[in-house]
Amino acid sequence: MSSDALIGLCRPGFEPELAAEFTHQATELGHYGHAITERNTGIVRFVCAEAAALDAALRFDALIYARQKLLSIADLPNLDPKDRVSPVIAALQSHGGRYGELVVEHTDSDEGREFAALARGFGNALRPALRKPGWLTDKDDARKPRLHVLIHSGTHLRLATSRVGDSSPWPGGITRLRQPPNAPSRSAAKLDEALHTLLTDEERAALRHEGPNGVLRAVDLGAAPGGWTWVLLRAGLKVTAVDNGPLKDPVAGHAMVEHLRADGFRWQPPRPVDWMVCDMVEQPRRVAERMAQWFREGWCQNAIFNLKLPMKKRWDETQLCLDVFRAQAGPLKALKAKQLYHDREEITVFAKR
Ligand SMILES: C[S@@+](CC[C@H](N)C(=O)[O-])C[C@H]1O[C@@H](n2cnc3c(N)ncnc32)[C@H](O)[C@@H]1O
Known part of the structure; x- marks a missing residue:
């Protein structure tokens, strides 16, 4: 399994800004590739030859328009909705990765948000299947990379990884903090x-x-x-x-x-x-x-x-x-x-x- 792209999640509508930023930052770091995106999807894929090296060099903190930065490791289209777990297990078999946390998430687009319930349910189904062979630690372990499952649709998933400290700790890169109580404004x-x-x-x-x-x-x-x-x-x-x-x-x-x-x-x-x-x-x-x-x-x-x-x-x-x-x-x-x-x-x- 090879990594061919960085994934950035962003505010829907800001894909052109994130695409331009990926291209600019990658070029500065001596990597060449191209951004693939569609307007209002909330996701940009930056395809390049040495995506893992670029992922290591390009810090999440340095990206303005990315809420989340992931390294894509497998694209799983055309899945059978009755069994999405087996293809994930099969894809990870050759990878040999050991993960400290599983994050199942979706984009922040209108379409993506419809998969919030699926993300929760699929995470609950996949977690034990990953723990059985020891691919996922029993408790969250920040020393190991995170495994991300990005839900593109009910039949299309993407597997990706991120490093703790070089990515957002929140699913979808969306911070979930309580509104400060009694605040005079939503700002x-x-x-x-x-x-x-x-x-x-x-x-x-x-x-x-x-x-x-x-x-x-x-x-x-x-x-x-x-x-x-x-x-x-x-x-x-x-x-x-x-x-x-x-x-x-x-x-x-x-x-x-x-x-x-x-x-x-x-x-x-x-x-x-x-x-x-x-x-x-x-x-x-x-x-x-x-x-x-x-x-x-x-x-x-x-x-x-x-x-x-x-x-x-x-x-x-x-x-x-x-x-x-x-x-x-x-x-x-x-x-x-x-x-x-x-x-x-x-x-x-x-x-x-
Ligand atoms: C978006 S609001 C700020 C909201 C505020 N941060 C909050 O959390 O409630 C912008 C504010 O900037 C103020 N403002 C705009 N230009 C200003 C200026 N030149 N000097 C002082 N205040 C200014 C406006 O009066 C307005 O109250």
């Missing part, structure tokens, strides 16, 4: 997802550590009605919320919040802060330049900001904005960008100096 889920997806465990834990001046301080640009501020408060930070609009409860009047009615593109902090977040709806290049200024001037140590994408040439604009940010921000210890599950026509960026 809160976006920052919550960004903190869980873009930060390492250590970086997330560091939010709660007090600095030399007590609890960490954050600025929220474009804060109203207060969802992101709420997430920062719950993480233990003190927040300056900048927005001409009103904040809602429980953020409005909160003892740890200072609300400033000011222009987020002009206002600057009287002293450096630990965190800055920005959800201002503006042209992405203007946001990227302003965010870079915060780092260049040393106004913040860490930032999470959104770049709203244009309707056309979204991959070109993404590259351009990140190039502008990189060129103007000064030295950075981390820079990650992702289109999160809660992002629609936008991406979310985490930067750290």
Whole structure:
């Protein structure tokens, strides 16, 4: 069995961006291939000669438009719906793989979501069949690769693998976090997802550590009605919320919040802060330049900001904005960008100096 392709799962409608990104990143790494996809399917296959080598070289963290990155190991079309387990076992027989977890999943397209129940049922049927010969550990084991079964249809499955730490831990790459309770807006889920997806465990834990001046301080640009501020408060930070609009409860009047009615593109902090977040709806290049200024001037140590994408040439604009940010921000210890599950026509960026 040979691996001939990387699989990327994405938000339906963003297949052209992921295809362009795969092609760009692969070329940078000296691999040549071509992307195969169809609009609104939520999946891109990047076919290339040395897919396993490319999979090892191309980090999941480096992909903006991929919610999940998998290495395809077998395509199983024309299956008999009465027995899908045997062909999977037969395909894995020659592979000799040992897996630490089984993930049965589907794309996020309208068609793909119809297979949610099948994914659950098939996972329950396949798991014992894989454990019997010892191909799957009894308990999840992060040291071994994951085996993925991607359901294309009731008669078409794809087998793939991923490495823990170089892929999403969530089926379909869709983070399933509870909406922060009492949040003043649904946007809160976006920052919550960004903190869980873009930060390492250590970086997330560091939010709660007090600095030399007590609890960490954050600025929220474009804060109203207060969802992101709420997430920062719950993480233990003190927040300056900048927005001409009103904040809602429980953020409005909160003892740890200072609300400033000011222009987020002009206002600057009287002293450096630990965190800055920005959800201002503006042209992405203007946001990227302003965010870079915060780092260049040393106004913040860490930032999470959104770049709203244009309707056309979204991959070109993404590259351009990140190039502008990189060129103007000064030295950075981390820079990650992702289109999160809660992002629609936008991406979310985490930067750290
Ligand atoms: C998408 S909403 C932010 C939602 C917020 N993150 C939350 O979780 O509730 C965008 C906000 O940016 C604010 N905004 C847009 N341009 C701004 C500017 N130049 N200065 C300050 N706020 C601005 C708007 O008033 C609006 O409240």
